[in-house]
Amino acid sequence: MENTTLCYLEKDGQYLMLHRVKKENDLNHDKWIGVGGRFEKDESPEECLLREVREETGLILDRWRFRGVVTFISDEWETEYMYLFTADRFHGEMIDCDEGVLEWVDKALVPSLPLWEGDKLFFRLLAQDAPPFLMTLRYRGDTLCFASVNGEQVIPRGKEDGK
Secondary structure: OEEEEEEEEEEOOEEEEEEOOOOOOOOOOOOEEOEEEEOOOOOOHHHHHHHHHHHHHOOEEEEEEEEEEEEEEEOOOOOEEEEEEEEEEEEOOOOOEOOEEEEEEEHHHHHHOOOOHHHHHHHHHHHOOOOOEEEEEEEEOOEEEEEEEOOEEEOOOOOOOOO
């Protein structure tokens, strides 16, 4: 099992999005995601968050908010526990990211980008300013086939077959 962080920086009604186009053999190739990554040895979620945002963007977070834990389960990759954050205060000079292209995107336009289907579910919770949540997303290949939020099953339209 893998522990990761993911953060969406917010500014002027926009999220800082990472278009993953630079790495070879990238599970997220051509998807738009936030910034973050894997925990290092003995690192806390907050320490991982701060380090990963700084490494990928050059920015230093001044204020951030824990939004939830998302568990990704797949028949093709290792189970992942992702600690999700948003941040609305930061400083520094933005750098080029070696994993993709960083771009500020209007929040209203984010759902129209090439995203993982499960990401659309947690974006809805972020837009609703939901309290911290537990989400489980189960994939078969690239297809989301099961989702739950705080123990309540959410079945994407057309995917009623469950597990």
